Amino acid sequence: MGAGSQRIVDDGFIVLDGVEKVFDVRRRTGFMKRERRRVRAVDGLSFTVGRGEMVGYIGPNGAGKSTTVKMLTGILTPSGGRLRVAGIDPSRERTRLAHRIGVVFGQRTTLWWDLPLIDSYRLAHRMYRIPDARYRENLDRCVALLGLGALLDVPVRQLSLGQRMRGDIAAALLHDPEVLYLDEPTIGLDVVSKAKVREFLRELNAERGTTVLLTTHDLQDIEQLCSRVMVIDHGRLVYDGPVAGLHEAGESERTLVVDLERELPPIDAPAPARVVRVEGPRQWLAFPASQPAAGLVARIAAAYPLVDLSVREPDIETVIARMYEDRTSA
Numbered sequence: 001m002g003a004g005s006q007r008i009v010d011d012g013f014i015v016l017d018g019v020e021k022v023f024d025v026r027r028r029t030g031f032m033k034r035e036r037r038r039v040r041a042v043d044g045l046s047f048t049v050g051r052g053e054m055v056g057y058i059g060p061n062g063a064g065k066s067t068t069v070k071m072l073t074g075i076l077t078p079s080g081g082r083l084r085v086a087g088i089d090p091s092r093e094r095t096r097l098a099h100r101i102g103v104v105f106g107q108r109t110t111l112w113w114d115l116p117l118i119d120s121y122r123l124a125h126r127m128y129r130i131p132d133a134r135y136r137e138n139l140d141r142c143v144a145l146l147g148l149g150a151l152l153d154v155p156v157r158q159l160s161l162g163q164r165m166r167g168d169i170a171a172a173l174l175h176d177p178e179v180l181y182l183d184e185p186t187i188g189l190d191v192v193s194k195a196k197v198r199e200f201l202r203e204l205n206a207e208r209g210t211t212v213l214l215t216t217h218d219l220q221d222i223e224q225l226c227s228r229v230m231v232i233d234h235g236r237l238v239y240d241g242p243v244a245g246l247h248e249a250g251e252s253e254r255t256l257v258v259d260l261e262r263e264l265p266p267i268d269a270p271a272p273a274r275v276v277r278v279e280g281p282r283q284w285l286a287f288p289a290s291q292p293a294a295g296l297v298a299r300i301a302a303a304y305p306l307v308d309l310s311v312r313e314p315d316i317e318t319v320i321a322r323m324y325e326d327r328t329s330a
């Protein structure tokens with residue numbers, strides 16, 4: 001193959017054009033009986049991500065997100081369509097691509113379980129043939145920004161989930177990848193760890209221009225990090241646009257949970273906010289996610305004896321479910 005002959009000239013850094021992935025699943029249904037089933041995990045997916053973009057990639061369970069990420073790394077070969085990352089066909093040139101991408105699967109570590117954290121980094125140093133000075137610099141930077149200093153000599157299996165995740169993110173970045181795929185990097189993390197990871201990703205994208213594709217079930221990850229979000233459902237792209245637009249498309253609502261001093265009739269809230277549930281002195285009010293909570297809180301605080309209140313964000317599943325309701329009822 002001639003150098004560069006396979007390369008396509010394209011604006012996109014990540015380009016998918018009608019990509020499909022079909023799994024043949026065989027299932028035992030009885031003695032000598034097997035059922036064959038085809039699962040269309042990704043079904044004609046097309047999108048483009050430009051260099052330096054940080055894009056959210058969300059959707060319900062089984063939507064095809066991880067399958068997409070696996071195809072983008074070359075772990076899985078598409079059943080159809082065309083896919084390029086940095087001009088490279090991932091499944092055909094997986095090793096060459098590996099030097100240019102980083103990947104973090106939140107559900108599975110790439111670190112060596114029984115070895116101290118630093119050993120996994122030393123292995124990456126050799127495996128990717130990272131120049132010594134570069135390795136040092138990147139390691140120092142990750143250690144400082146991700147707070148790994150005290151953890152380097154700890155065996156990975158002794159790390160907490162949040163510590164391990166930060167360790168995994170560092171491992172994915174030691175070789176200066178141009179693109180980072182993150183598949184649920186904040187799953188199971190507490191608020192402090194989530195904030196640390198988000199801050200780190202924001203800086204990475206802003207300062208290094210690293211292209212980031214972020215898969216998550218936490219809508220706040222997306223809201224705090226991405227200006228663009230893609231929603232996938234049943235292997236198809238159902239939304240691609242700004243995060244705010246997602247809320248509009250799904251007409252999503254947040255919930256204000258109010259604890260009153262005593263049981264009272266439903267709060268008389270200014271429309272479109274309304275009480276959706278009452279349980280003793282606690283009441284739940286739904287209001288549009290696009291509207292700030294402050295005004296509503298002030299109105300209620302002025303008129304009712306409050307003990308406590310909190311705002312609940314809509315989850316991704318609810319937002320997407322509402323997108324569908326709207327579409328089918330339109």
Ligand SMILES: Nc1ncnc2c1ncn2[C@@H]1O[C@H](COP(=O)(O)OP(=O)(O)OP(=O)(O)O)[C@@H](O)[C@H]1O
Nearest residue numbers: 023025039041059060061062063064065066067068
């Ligand atoms: N190796 C496989 N063999 C057979 N079916 C698979 C395989 N991997 C994924 N699937 C199926 O493909 C579909 C998409 O799975 P995928 O893991 O991509 O979803 P996801 O969007 O990442 O979901 P989650 O939010 O639960 O992580 C599912 O129906 C899943 O069961």
Ligand SMILES: [Mg+2]
Nearest residue numbers: 065066067183
């Ligand atoms: Mg997944």
